[in-house]
Amino acid sequence: MTIGKQSVRTFINGKIFTSNPEQPYANAMIVRDGKIVWIGEQSDLENIEGDCVDLSGNRVLPGFIDAHLHPLWLANASTQIACTPPLVNSIADLIEQIRNLSTSNKSDKWIEGWGYDEGKLSEGRAPARWDLDEATTDIPIFITRTCTHIAVVNSKALELAGITKNTPDPQGGKIDRDSNGEPTGILRENAKDLVQRMLPAKSLEENAESLAQLSTMLFAHGITAITDLMSKSKPIDYFDIYHAAIKKGLKQRTVLYYLWEDLKEQPILGPDKIKRENQIHIGGIKLFSDGSISGKTAWVNPPFLDEEENYGIQMTTKEELLAAAKAAEQNSIQLVVHAMGEQAIDLIVDTFYGKKGWLIDGPSIRIEHAAMPTSRAIQRAAETGIAFVTQPIFVFAEIESYLKNLGSERTKQTYPIRSMLKSGIKVAFSSDAPATAWADPVNPFVGIMSFVTRLAYDGSDTGQDQRVDLTTAIMLYTKAAQEITRIPHIGQLSIGNHADFIVLDQDIFEMNLEKINTVLVKQTYMGGNLVFQR
Structure with a gap:
């Protein structure tokens, strides 16, 4: 075949996995003006025009789409204490x-940290205010747990926030107290906001610069499209931050999902902001139905192991879900709800069961994490067209807490991906970085490995009957993630799509599944242009 003279680049000699079920493999493709105009076998090419790039026989995949991520938080975490191994293995x-x-x-600025997991600390417990006070009582400290749903602060921070023995628990939150009723410094769910709102805010320019610097790190992991699942309109609108970041070098295609608390007070949506062809656009409204399994704030049933009265924390209501859904429908965007425990998932599924979705090109409702759905919830979600966006790295990285809080058999039943897919539910993989206890939380290859092996990092069995094959796992990070995020023209290397793809240093299809986490991205392309080279 031949092609007209435009901005043309031909890629040859690659082992291309396309994520396109109708044409899963190829070894050559032609890109014109950033989009694929031909893909197939090199032997079918009559001549090569434009630039020619030899892929040197390397494995090629579509660029990864991280369907549930916190980029701004991940970018800013680099300036905080990483409370994870190998740096931190104990409270000491x-x-x-x-x-x-x-x-x-x-x-005397605040000291911040992220990522502690009491299951990995040698003391076998979470730090408390008195531990942090040993470091300093003069400077306020705010340390976020790995799940991001819990924080621990020192006495200075409690003092500045006005939290005392007499402070009531906020709705949807809990202030941990000792036997005398004194706050321990551990703040769960909405209680952490009592202190978090006092943290010094970064400027728009500082945040934009952090995101621009993050862009290269994401490319190094093969991630070409991202989402922000905690977008806010105040004190600085995330839409403005991300647009400023583009000018500084952020290149990923990006979808923002705004917190319902912000949007119901100050609607900021409009046709220009939800246009999906734009590099930055708003894709949904976000609520929380519960907390985390590892932090024992997920709304579960039965209760957590050895805690007969602890069913976790319910964080929303049917009325709030319906109000947020109405706003999402009016703006032609998604309703996105965090839910991990059985009761949290049931609340969402039962609220919308049998109701018709409002979007025609993707799921109207997404459940984020979906760690512990019952078989009934899976079936009802499938019938209603509710999608699940899940994070395979959670049980892999936080196995100690899962085993302690759920026990071995219940842990193996978490994240039943195979059952979800068999029922017909649309599922996407993602990282939720940095909200997990892993030093490199955004790495897609760690997540993929964890669900094709269903083994935790320490070798613990996390449920062999829910393993997925490697092809499926890659599709859930590419094609399926596109279908759920609704970013147009990506997710598959097929004619008409953007030429967003990655070149690997090893052939992921021809290696030991337990070594997939060692795969590195050699090159990342967006629109056929090289944007990262190791």
Whole structure:
């Protein structure tokens, strides 16, 4: 075949997996003005025009789409204490890290950290205010747990927030207290907001610069499209932050999902902001139905292991879900609800069961995480067209907490991906980075490995009957993620789509499944242009 003279680039000699079920494999493709105009066997090419790029026999995949991510938070986490192995393996290590930072903290700014998981700490418990006070009582400290649903603060932070023995628990939150009723510094769900709202806000320019710098790191992991599942309209509108980040170098195609709390007070949606062809657009409204399994705030049934009265925390109501859904429908965007426990998932599924969706080109309702759906919930979600966006890295990285909180058999039943797919539910993989106890939380290859093996990082069995094959796992990070995020013209290497793809250093299809986490991205292309090279 031949092609007219335009901005043309021909890629040859690649082992291309396309994520297109109708043409899963190819070894050559032609890109004109950033889009694929031909893909197939190199032997069918009559001549090569334009630039020619030899892919050197390397494995090629479509660019990954992280359907549930927190990019701004991930970018800013680089300036905080990483409370994960190998840096922090104990509360004593954490105290030492805070002390080191406090001695160089001349301006008495807040000290922040992220990622602690008591299951990985040698003391076998979460840090409390008195532990943090050993590091400093003069500078306020705010440390977020791995799940991001819980924080621990020191006495100075409690003082600044006005939290005392007499402070009531906020709705949807819990202030942990000792036997005398004194706050321990551990704040669950909405209770952490009592302190978090006092943290110094970064400027629009600072946030935009952080996102621009993150762009290269995401490309290094093969991620060409992203989402922000905690977008806010105040104090600075995330829409403005991300647009400023583009000018500074952010290249990923990006969908923002705004918190319902922000949108119901100040609607900011409009046709220009929801246009999906734009690099940055608003794709949905986000609510929380519960918390996390590892933090024991997921709304479960039966209760957590050895805690007969602890069913977790319910964080929304049927009335709020219906109000948010009405706003989503009016703006032709998705309703996106965080839910991990059985009761949290049931609330969403039962609220919308049998109701017709309002979007025709994708799911109107998404359940994020969907860790513990019952077989009834799976069937009803399938019948209603509700999609599940899940994170295989959770049980892989947080196995200690899962086993402690659920027990071995119940842990193996979490994230029943095979059952979801068999029922017909649309499912996408994602990372939720940095909200997991892994030093490299955004790495798609770790997530893929964890669900094709159903083994945790320590070798624990996480449920062999729910393994998925490698082809399916890659499709859930590409084609399926596109169908759920609704970003147009990506997710498959097929004619008419953007030429967003990655070149790997190893052939992921010809290696030991338990070594997939060692795969590295050699090159990342967007629109046929090289944007990253290792």
